Amino acid sequence: MTFTTLLRNDGRPSMVTWVLILGGVLNTLLDWLFIVVFPFGLAGAAIATMLSQAVTGLLCLQHFFGPRTRLKINLEQMKLKFDNCINIARVGLPSLLMNLYLSIVLTLHNMAFLWVGGPLHVAAYGVVSYTEAFFYLIFEGIALGTQPIYSFNAGAGRFDRVKQARNIAFGMTLLTAALGLALIYSRPEWLVYLFAGDNPNLTPVAIEGMHWYFWGLPMEGLILVGASFFQAINCSKQASMLTGAKLILIAVIIYCFAWAFGVVGVWMSLATCSTILTIWMFYAMKRVEARLH
Structure with missing residues (x-):
């Protein structure tokens, strides 16, 4: 996961795409083999997953020792510095919360459906969450794909390009x-x-849930x-x-709505x-834009 992010920021997004596709295909073939x-059995599936991830990890790693990288790995560069670690943790906190959010939302919905509904509603939510995950991953791809463009142009002082990339996203x-x-x-x-x-x-039950659930997809x-x-943009x-506020x-909303309106x-x-x-x-974005201008 770290290598794919670094490669995108190092100007090699297409390489990441092909490496990840290779990893998925290899995992499937190794599943069949093992x-x-x-x-x-199950141990074979685990072995297949680990081997395919090892291959993709090594393919990404070799890039940082080649001539086409601007992020060469060396011992001096890898020394830990307290200020850098604090800054990484500060900037990376939203990503932690974003990934934590998926697990918490899934748990909260299941608990609420068992409270005011039943196992059938939990099963229906499983179908709905699978459907949501498909679009969520596309949205995540758009967000992560434009992130290097934001950070590069923000660092260059070209906030007009940052806004243009954000609007396209x-x-x-x-x-x-x-x-x-x-x-x-439909x-x-x-x-x-x-x-x-x-x-x-x-x-x-699942169709009714979709009608009430997905109007918030945009x-x-x-x-x-x-x-x-x-x-x-830091x-x-x-x-x-x-x-964090979303968590x-x-x-709060699930508890109140479940109590007031049920399923x-x-x-x-x-x-x-x-x-x-x-x-x-959007309110916060207006304030940030006003400050940067």
Whole structure:
């Protein structure tokens, strides 16, 4: 994970893409080898995963000893300095909170559905969360892909280019969300079938959940891009507030909505939380832009 980020910032995003594709294909082939050809079972799957990650890690590592890198690895450069460590922790905190958020949101939803609903609603949320993860990863790709552009131009004092890149990222996010919403609201049964098969009990519950849950999809994407933007221009306070407040706010909203509206309230919680934070995000961006100008 570290190497892929470094390679993107070192001007080799296409190399990262091909290495990751190779890792996925290799993992699949090794799964077949160690589970089907050699009956190692679950241990075989673990071995396949570790070997494929070792290959991708080594392929990325060799780049930093070659002639095309600006980030050559040497012992002097790798010495720990307290100020650098503190700065890395400060700027990296939003990423920690962003990844922590996924686990917490999943747990909170499952607990709330067991409180006001039942196991069928938990299963339906599983289908919905798989669907959400597909779009979330696209939004994350847009956010992480534009981050080096933000940081490079911010360091060069070209904030006009930073704003241009951010607006393009926002536009791509909204376009992706619009296409996703068109699919989700027009053919939700396809998505349920993709993740749960033909289940007459689960399908109507999952479809109803999708209708209440996914209206906040555009805001989810905008928040990811916004947090990445703040982080890249060294406004880690705003990025941490955006990601950290989401953890607290979603817990409060899920509890209140579950108590007041039952199952429907749980479905609506995340979209409501994301909408509130999106409004605050644009307000914070205006203040940051005014200060930088």
